Amino acid sequence: MKGLLSRILNRGAPPVEPEVAPASADLQPERPFVAIGDVHGRVDLLLEIDRLIEARCPGWPVVFLGDYVDRGEQSRDVLDLLMSVSPQDTPPVVCLMGNHERMLLDFLDDPAKNGPRWLRNGGLQALASFGVAPPRGGSTDPAALDEVRERLAAAMGAAMIAWLRARPLSWHSGNVWAVHAAADPELPMTDQSDNVLLWGHPEFLRKPRADGQWVVHGHTVVEAPQASAGRIAVDTGAYATGRLTAAAISADGVSFIQTGEG
Structure with missing residues (x-):
């Protein structure tokens, strides 16, 4: 994000060493990118993870997976910051819609x-x-x-x-798709319903896709981020845990960047 959000407060933070998931021959984004999980009104964590991403993955495109509002105390601040970046930036920043925006x-x-x-x-x-x-x-x-x-x-x-209404429901780079909640494993990614992308699907976490497409998502809180069976889960309950997670995704594998607790 060019350190854009970090420079707003002019603060610095040391990078954390990410955990790395094994590379997969099937993981083939067109270019490396970073996907950020559910922020839920924690502008402090948003600014912190921006600094960490800038240190680890400078110049990589960034996609936010939705759920910027509710639960945490700073929904307005989060939206104000995200409205200041765009897909036209260098690097581009894409903000998807989550079910809480809906x-x-x-x-x-x-x-x-x-x-x-x-x-x-x-x-x-x-x-x-x-x-x-x-x-x-x-x-x-x-x-x-x-x-x-x-x-x-x-x-x-x-x-x-108007900005909220204009949020897209999916984004992809190569065979890696970013969505908020889930995808129906029986349907092509281009045929997914709005309801599934925003709210989930009963088979998403149980049945791997058979078409070689990967899905990085938030919505479902996990104790630790995961990358397996064509799914990359990054919602670590930031509003309650203090751990906002990003996945740095490339053909070499998936590394997770995470803010500290508290």
């Missing part, structure tokens, strides 16, 4: 219908990051949810909402 947008589109689920799943923390109080009538009061929706939309602004 829930936030669904709330904005229909607060009475979609508000209760979003608020139960970290939306309260996202509201607080924008300085918006929770619904005074409770999470099932349509009038209160409408009021919160108006205040949140005003606090976010049209540009941020």
Whole structure:
């Protein structure tokens, strides 16, 4: 990311030595890249991992796997930073949509219908990051949810909402695909449904793909990052554990870069 996020705070940090997964003859990205797991409102970890990536993989393209908002306390700060980078940067930075961005947008589109689920799943923390109080009538009061929706939309602004709506659901380099949640192992990657890419698939973690395609993903929290059977999992529950994980992916293998605990 050119150290772009790091330079905002003008801070430095020593690199950590990544763990390395064995190389696979099937792992063939067009060029090396870095995939970053679920940030969930932890701008401190986002800035830290940016420094570590700059030290280990300078100039590599970066793809964020979604879930920038909710749960953690700094959703707004995370979005502000990510909106400052783009696929047109050198190196390019791509930000995918996660299911939590989808829930936030669904709330904005229909607060009475979609508000209760979003608020139960970290939306309260996202509201607080924008300085918006929770619904005074409770999470099932349509009038209160409408009021919160108006205040949140005003606090976010049209540009941020449009940026969220424009997030792609997948990205790939060679035979390595980046998605938020999962892919149906029975379907070509180009035929995946939005729902599967955002929310998962029951066979994704159980059945390897037969087409030689690899999938790097977040969404499902793992104790340690993993690369096997055509899947690369990097969601290590950063908002709760303090461990935000990135996968540095090349034809030589997969190395994991991770922030410290706390």
